[in-house]
Amino acid sequence: MRAEVAPAFAEFGLSGEPGTDAFWATARGPASIPADDGGWDTLFLWRGSAASIDFESWSKPVPLRRFGDTDCWHARVRMPARLRVTYQFRAGDDAYADPFNPVGAGGDRSIAATPDAPDQPHWPAVGSDDVLPVPRTRIRWASERLGGRRTVRVHAAGGGGPVVLLLDGDDWLYLHPAMTAFDAAVADGTMPPVTLVFLRPRTGRPSSCAAPSCGRRSGTNCFRWSRSPAYRPTSTALWSPGRASAA
Structure with a gap:
């Protein structure tokens, strides 16, 4: 078994005998090499x-294989080109970030990106122990369309402008540094000032605002109560992971 697996580890740029202190001292991950189909191993x-590895909204869980009788477990996963995906390790009932990956998403998740994944110049790399800044403005919002009372956080990037409604708002607040990314994009002129609205999902339910019409009504209703000119939307964009549309 060792003769079969060890060369693959070397192929990924890893040195030392898997499971030894020397191996773990230099271990890093995830590591990718080109695959024959244009993707990546x-x-x-x-x-x-x-x-096992749990990937978010991409694939089924992938079990890890043990290297001999050592404490080294591994998986070689075929990934398509230009992929960036959130994942975590599951051991029993517990979830963990990847200890060998410096790019985190909250305390128990990490982010894997293939070498050809598009650059994200405005998105800072954050570790699993980092605490992200959150907007100071909070609004308690009563909406029949959204199923009752909801708490939203509001951030005026560059002073505010068109409304960007971020569904699954907790993910964009606590896992992915959306506020920092928008601030950076506005600051360097990549995009105009906008007003971010982070909409929390209802516990145990999928987002109930997945249509452009909902985004338009939500943005208008949310800021109807705000007297600040920065919070008066001129248009609304609807943003959820993997989906964006103008309304």
Whole structure:
């Protein structure tokens, strides 16, 4: 088994015998090499007991294989070109960020990106221990369309402008640094000033605002109560992971 697996580890630029202190001292991940189909073979490493990898909205869980009788577990995952995906390790009932990946998404998730994934110049790389800044403005919003009372956070990037409604708002607040990214994009002129509205999902329910008409009504109603000119929307954009539309 070692003769079969060890060359693949070397192929990914890893040195030392898997499971040894020397190996773990230089281990990193995930590491990718080109695949024959134009995608990428990506190696994930885990140190400890049996575990699997859970990818968010991309694939089924991937079990890890043990290297001999060592504490090294690994998976070689075929990924398509230009992929960026959030993932976590599952060991028993617990979830963990990848200890070998410096790019985190909250305390128990990491982000994997293939070498050809599009650059994200305005999105800072954050570690799993980093605490992201959140908007100071909060609004308690009563809406029949959204199923009752909801709490939204509001941030005026560059002083505010058209409304950008971010569904699954907690993800964009606490896992992915959306506020920082928008501020940076506005500051360097990549996009005009906007007003970000982070809409929290109802516990245990999928987002109930997945249509452009809902985004338009939500943006208008939310800021009808605000007296600040920065919070008067001139248009509304609807943003959820993997989906964006103008309204």
